[in-house]
Amino acid sequence: MTRHSLKRAFVGALLCGVAAITAPGAFAEDLYGPIPANPTMGGALNMGLLVEPPGLDPFHQAADARIRVTVLMYQGLFYEGGNGEAIPLLAESFEVSEDGLEYTIKLRDGVVFHNGEAMDAEDVAYSYNYIRDPENGSPGAGDFSVIENVEVVDPLTVKFILSAPNASLPMTLGNKYGAVVPAGYFDDPSAKNRMNAESVGTGPFKLVEFNPNSNLLLERNEDYWEEGVPYLDEIDFAFLPNSASMLVALRNNRIDLVKLERPQDVQQVESVEGLEVERWPSLNQKPIDLGAELAPLDDVRVRQAIALAVDKEEIKNASVGDYGEVITTMPAGMADAWGVPTDELSFMSRDVEKAKALLAEAGHPDGFDLTLTTINGYDWMDPAAVTLKEQLAEIGINLNIQRVDLGVWIDNFRGKTMGFTFNDWASQPDPHLLFYRHFHKQPEGADFRNWNNDEASALLDAGRAESDPQKRKEIYADFQKVLAETVPTIMLFSADHVTVKNGKVQNFSQHPTGWYYGLARTYVGE
Amino acid sequence: MASYLAKRLGASILTAFLASILVFMLVRLVPGDVVAQMMGQAGGAEAEASLRAFFGLDQPIYMQYLIWIGNVLQGDLGTSWARGLPVSDMVGKAFMVTLEIGIVTLVVATLVGVPLGVIAAIYEGRPLDTIIQGFNLLGLAAPVFWVGLMLLVGVSSALSWSPPLRFVPPTRSLADNIAILVLPVASLALLQAAAYSQFVRQNVVSAMHQEYVRTAIAKGVPVRLIFFKHILRNVLVPIVTFMGLILIQILGGVVIIESLFALPGLGRLLLNAIETRDYPVVQGALLLVVVAAMVVNLVVDLAYRLIDPRLRTA
Numbered sequence: 046m047t048r049h050s051l052k053r054a055f056v057g058a059l060l061c062g063v064a065a066i067t068a069p070g071a072f073a074e075d076l077y078g079p080i081p082a083n084p085t086m087g088g089a090l091n092m093g094l095l096v097e098p099p100g101l102d103p104f105h106q107a108a109d110a111r112i113r114v115t116v117l118m119y120q121g122l123f124y125e126g127g128n129g130e131a132i133p134l135l136a137e138s139f140e141v142s143e144d145g146l147e148y149t150i151k152l153r154d155g156v157v158f159h160n161g162e163a164m165d166a167e168d169v170a171y172s173y174n175y176i177r178d179p180e181n182g183s184p185g186a187g188d189f190s191v192i193e194n195v196e197v198v199d200p201l202t203v204k205f206i207l208s209a210p211n212a213s214l215p216m217t218l219g220n221k222y223g224a225v226v227p228a229g230y231f232d233d234p235s236a237k238n239r240m241n242a243e244s245v246g247t248g249p250f251k252l253v254e255f256n257p258n259s260n261l262l263l264e265r266n267e268d269y270w271e272e273g274v275p276y277l278d279e280i281d282f283a284f285l286p287n288s289a290s291m292l293v294a295l296r297n298n299r300i301d302l303v304k305l306e307r308p309q310d311v312q313q314v315e316s317v318e319g320l321e322v323e324r325w326p327s328l329n330q331k332p333i334d335l336g337a338e339l340a341p342l343d344d345v346r347v348r349q350a351i352a353l354a355v356d357k358e359e360i361k362n363a364s365v366g367d368y369g370e371v372i373t374t375m376p377a378g379m380a381d382a383w384g385v386p387t388d389e390l391s392f393m394s395r396d397v398e399k400a401k402a403l404l405a406e407a408g409h410p411d412g413f414d415l416t417l418t419t420i421n422g423y424d425w426m427d428p429a430a431v432t433l434k435e436q437l438a439e440i441g442i443n444l445n446i447q448r449v450d451l452g453v454w455i456d457n458f459r460g461k462t463m464g465f466t467f468n469d470w471a472s473q474p475d476p477h478l479l480f481y482r483h484f485h486k487q488p489e490g491a492d493f494r495n496w497n498n499d500e501a502s503a504l505l506d507a508g509r510a511e512s513d514p515q516k517r518k519e520i521y522a523d524f525q526k527v528l529a530e531t532v533p534t535i536m537l538f539s540a541d542h543v544t545v546k547n548g549k550v551q552n553f554s555q556h557p558t559g560w561y562y563g564l565a566r567t568y569v570g571e
Numbered sequence: 572m573a574s575y576l577a578k579r580l581g582a583s584i585l586t587a588f589l590a591s592i593l594v595f596m597l598v599r600l601v602p603g604d605v606v607a608q609m610m611g612q613a614g615g616a617e618a619e620a621s622l623r624a625f626f627g628l629d630q631p632i633y634m635q636y637l638i639w640i641g642n643v644l645q646g647d648l649g650t651s652w653a654r655g656l657p658v659s660d661m662v663g664k665a666f667m668v669t670l671e672i673g674i675v676t677l678v679v680a681t682l683v684g685v686p687l688g689v690i691a692a693i694y695e696g697r698p699l700d701t702i703i704q705g706f707n708l709l710g711l712a713a714p715v716f717w718v719g720l721m722l723l724v725g726v727s728s729a730l731s732w733s734p735p736l737r738f739v740p741p742t743r744s745l746a747d748n749i750a751i752l753v754l755p756v757a758s759l760a761l762l763q764a765a766a767y768s769q770f771v772r773q774n775v776v777s778a779m780h781q782e783y784v785r786t787a788i789a790k791g792v793p794v795r796l797i798f799f800k801h802i803l804r805n806v807l808v809p810i811v812t813f814m815g816l817i818l819i820q821i822l823g824g825v826v827i828i829e830s831l832f833a834l835p836g837l838g839r840l841l842l843n844a845i846e847t848r849d850y851p852v853v854q855g856a857l858l859l860v861v862v863a864a865m866v867v868n869l870v871v872d873l874a875y876r877l878i879d880p881r882l883r884t885a
Contacts, residue, residue, distance in 0.1 A: 107611035179617035184610040186618040238655025258835040283736040297733040452603025
């Protein structure tokens with residue numbers, strides 16, 4: 046098995062950077078993944094997907110299963126570099142005004158939409174003005190709310206005008222929500238639906254067909270703006286509703302590549318000749334969330350006691366075995382760049398006696414009953430819940446486990462009545478995008494956990510406004526200390542991305558977001 | 572006959588209408604709607620309200636129902652909220668897949684189950700009967716998903732072969748279609764053949780012990796004639812009823828099998844639509860299931876009348 050580390054990816058990026066200076070025109074960064082030396086052109090790749098995208102509209106559908114595939118068809122102005130840097134994509138370069146309120150962005154020349162029209166500043170301004178307007182119903186609108194207007198300067202230059210300085214703007218203009226589409230695209234009321242039938246992006250692949258409960262077929266974009274890529278003629282994503290049929294299909298070469306949803310499934314394919322298992326660092330996190338609306342979780346001492354009673358290593362081992370990394374206050378994929386040393390964070394190591402003392406101090410010397418919510422279909426949560434129940438029993442908390450449907454869970458979450466629950470989420474590799482909406486007080490943030498912490502909110506505001514990388518890092522370190530001290534969430538672990546491929550698949554790499562950017566650099570050999 | 576048919580049809584239409592209201596209300600009782608699903612952990616209240624208005628979810632439920640049923644009566648099942656495709660296309664395509672699996676399974680189960688039951692009855696109490704009853708017990712006890720899983724994994728490791736992933740209708744390639752359906756049909760048919768065989772055996776055995784059979788034997792009527800003319804004819808009525816039940820049961824089992832074998836049928840479509848809270852698809856698919864069940868029942872009823880003259884005057 047190959048384990049890819051993020052550090053090695055940095056070195057790769059740096060080396061490429063050096064090469065770019067001597068060879069102008071080559072791409073400086075590891076956009077979409079490493080460029081292979083001698084790729085084979087053509088051929089088709091069959092990839093299995095365990096979660097079917099609910100739709101392909103990057104403007105109105107937030108599901109991660111949608112983002113994973115639409116990044117191949119649609120592009121934003123920037124690309125989420127694995128190391129947390131926003132790398133120009135449809136942008137070519139940008140300048141920020143002194144006060145941090147104006148971003149002037151130069152656009153890439155020669156970009157053509159899938160419908161054959163050339164992309165210009167009008168399209169860019171239209172697309173971002175559309176998504177930032179909450180009237181248009183995008184789940185991403187909140188991320189773009191700091192944008193006051195997007196103006197056309199000349200056909201290849203746009204100006205983003207902000208209401209407050211925001212150092213994360215380039216990362217926000219990435220590929221999670223929205224994309225650059227032709228100006229006026231949504232004027233037609235049926236346009237939203239049409240995105241499931243034909244793509245109108247600028248990405249390396251075009252949509253051929255999207256068949257519910259069956260497959261998603263993409264083909265090479267012949268007019269793609271990067272020279273010589275992509276290599277594959279076709280990518281056929283088959284929707285496989287369960288691990289068993291996926292593993293069987295993999296063993297019999299009905300599919301060439303898959304990203305496992307349950308890392309434990311590796312055992313079924315590890316020993317199969319011709320299959321290669323690879324592990325990649327990820328940005329996801331599996332936390333316990335503690336909604337302060339649920340008494341006695343409104344008492345910070347109770348939350349601290351729970352933090353002290355939790356053994357993250359044991360929960361991680363029960364849930365994903367070796368295929369994950371215990372974390373403190375940052376997902377594994379961002380820990381190197383933004384993390385705080387564990388010894389500077391409170392309540393990180395298990396201490397049952399201290400936990401009991403805190404509970405007694407809070408008026409619960411004999412513990413209490415508590416209900417943990419888990420979500421149907423998230424396999425890691427079941428073993429984790431049982432393990433947590435045993436751990437909390439040691440400090441007298443009697444845990445009832447309640448399993449709910451995702452729809453029910455999302456309703457509770459959005460209604461800020463999540464209570465005591467497992468969660469499973471990820472963001473782009475930027476601390477502002479990771480923390481702000483989840484943890485800032487209302488109305489600026491959503492504060493799903495009813496944390497209502499002034500100090501943390503002030504730090505989040507400061508972090509958003511600060512553009513100096515070193516100062517930003519310090520601000521977010523302080524924020525993480527507050528997070529650890531007052532426990533609105535207990536981040537348990539990040540599960541690795543685990544991919545399995547057969548010998549045909551060459552040069553595939555898995556981006557830490559879990560999105561399939563790497564397919565734009567993949568080719569098939571013998 | 573004509574007045575009977577008219578009565579039955581009238582009752583069916585009323586049932587379908589009531590079912591449509593029930594289905595409409597039920598899907599809306601499930602917490603979380605399509606907008607919450609689209610927003611996930613992101614989004615703000617304003618964007619949410621705007622999307623809700625787009626889908627018409629901001630209207631009172633009775634208005635939503637009236638709009639929907641009005642369109643349905645004009646033959647328009649609406650557009651899928653998740654996929655943007657016409658519901659009638661999605662449901663129609665999926666239904667054809669499920670129907671094919673159902674009918675093929677029914678034929679296979681009948682061809683296997685009925686002879687097995689008859690043989691077991693003829694050899695009542697002898698070793699062959701015991702063996703067949705053993706098979707019946709196994710078939711009835713094994714859950715469909717388990718049989719399917721065992722077949723999938725077993726065949727794949729023994730033959731290094733697994734069914735193609737993309738469904739191909741028989742009209743495009745019969746060979747591919749068979750390759751795709753052989754395992755799912757086998758998994759479903761095992762249970763149904765066992766149920767059939769058990770049922771047929773009991774009916775034939777009890778018919779064989781009837782007095783008219785004894786009389787016929789005493790009169791010297793050839794055994795073969797007794798069997799085909801008297802016993803089988805009598806047993807046929809319950810078998811046809813049973814066939815209808817089995818077809819409906821198969822349609823239920825198909826939901827599991829479609830998910831296991833990645834078949835784009837009605838069951839999986841429905842499951843996915845419920846997960847994404849795609850109400851128009853859920854409503855359209857369930858309406859079709861209700862209508863299909865009613866048609867099956869009607870056909871079974873009419874079939875009785877053809878087989879059993881006593882019922883014709885009723």
